[in-house]
Amino acid sequence: MYAITLDDQALAWKEQPPLPSPGADEVRIKVAWAGMNRADLMQRAGQYPPPPGASEILGLEVSGTIVEKGARVEGFDTGQHVCALLAGGGYAEEVIVHQAQVLSLPKGYGLREAAALPEVFATAWLNLFMEGALRQGDRVLLHAGASGVGTTAIQLCRAFSHPCFVTVGNDDKLQQCLSLGADAGWNRHQGSFVEAVKNWGGADMILDPVGASYLADNQQVLNMDGRLVLIGLMGGRAAELDMGRMLMKRQRLIGSTLRSKTPQAKGAILDALHAHVWPRLVRGELRPLIDRDWPIQDAQQAMDYLESNASIGKVLLSVSGEG
Ligand SMILES: NC(=O)c1ccc[n+]([C@@H]2O[C@H](COP(=O)([O-])OP(=O)(O)OC[C@H]3O[C@@H](n4cnc5c(N)ncnc54)[C@H](OP(=O)(O)O)[C@@H]3O)[C@@H](O)[C@H]2O)c1
Incomplete structure (x- = not known):
């Protein structure tokens, strides 16, 4: 063989x-x-x-x-x-x-x-609906929106009526994500996504393959009772968690590997x-x-x-x- x-x-x-x-x-x-x-x-x-x-x-x-x-x-x-x-x-x-x-x-x-x-649909399904427990009307933030997992998650969000916001690495990718059904997005090379996501309405669930470099910003845009589902560490593995914000906003941080x-x-x-x-x-x-x-x-x-x-x-x- x-x-x-x-x-x-x-x-x-x-x-x-x-x-x-x-x-x-x-x-x-x-x-x-x-x-x-x-x-x-x-x-x-x-x-x-x-x-x-x-x-x-x-x-x-x-x-x-x-x-x-x-x-x-x-x-x-x-x-x-x-x-x-x-x-x-x-x-x-x-x-x-x-x-x-x-x-x-x-x-x-x-x-x-x-x-x-198999891999991207199983990952997106597991983390949006099983780990992320999306409920009717929940708003989703998808990092690496143009990735294999991201382009699948956008389509699942659209199919199941969850508005989604993507972060991506360039404007061409952003256009592609919008045409797949993303509601709005942000080019990560233009600074923090925090204001853009807050203006959009915040996120009830975040699908995050980035980790450390996004933790503080993710916590800022995660709504009351929000779930942050961590699926990757492209931005590092160690960062400071604001436990006060986590407690007061009843945020949940969930690690997930398929x-x-x-x-x-x-x-x-x-x-x-x-x-x-x-x-x-x-x-x-x-x-x-x-x-x-x-x-x-x-x-x-x-x-x-x-x-x-x-x-x-x-x-x-x-x-x-x-x-
Ligand atoms: N936990 C699990 O079970 C599981 C299963 C499958 C996948 N994953 C994870 O999900 C992620 C996507 O996987 P994939 O195979 O679909 O990826 P992919 O198609 O290779 O796309 C990854 C994209 O991530 C973005 N990126 C790279 N470095 C980054 C950084 N430091 N910060 C922010 N964005 C960065 C880049 O897009 P831009 O330049 O456009 O941002 C890159 O094109 C990976 O982290 C992977 O490990 C986890």
Whole structure:
């Protein structure tokens, strides 16, 4: 089997030992496309090791064809096209994954588009509706609005009638976010977002992949009973928390990671996607925003591009390239 290996942070497509047979609850997928995520950059830098038992190979999501299944697998058959949420191992010709982390494709979807679905839709759904507990009319602040997760969260907010405000890194990204359904936004290179978000009405929930550098400003714009859901640390891991403000405004700070959840917990999120999101994808009310793709052999270039903060939506890697 060929897979991407890491040699002192350099990515190379090399022959690797074959995978074992799938366990009773697992399937083996021949990978067509793999999604690239910001977490892959952190893993390459040694800052985000795979959870215990997960593959050391990069890659948190794929689409492809089931080529083998375990004795207890129900509802999936060999030859079926699927997409899957992984704890690792996606940058490879084949991957083995628990059946709870596998989803059938939305009707009308091909394998390329399907590879852009699992990680960002699961992350956005988990953190907006499960951790963030959005209630009718709640207003949402989305940082990194043009990211893979951000462009998905904007669309979910629009679909479920939650006004959302985005922060982004340039005006082109802001326009794209507005056209996806964001209500308003702010270019983060023009100073603090605090006044703009306050004038907009403040936020009942914040989806925050930035962390330390935004904590003080987030607390200022978070409304009474607001939830700050922390999903990343792009702006650092240590900052001063204003506990007075937290107490008086009954603010809640929630840390959330998807990757380390059990297959069963991931399965519960995917079940919710299947029930509430897949029909909307089929009807065209939601769609994954794909920026660009590269052949897997050029994964290094793709990662450099993602790291440059130029992308809007998803970056994909073509493995077999089947459509
Ligand atoms: N906890 C979880 O379970 C989970 C799951 C999935 C993703 N995440 C996190 O969610 C975030 C988005 O992931 P993704 O794969 O969708 O990302 P992505 O597509 O790679 O986009 C990330 C964007 O973040 C912005 N950014 C970079 N550095 C920043 C900084 N220091 N301050 C503010 N913004 C910055 C950049 O856009 P601009 O230049 O336009 O601002 C960049 O394009 C990442 O932090 C990722 O780790 C967490």
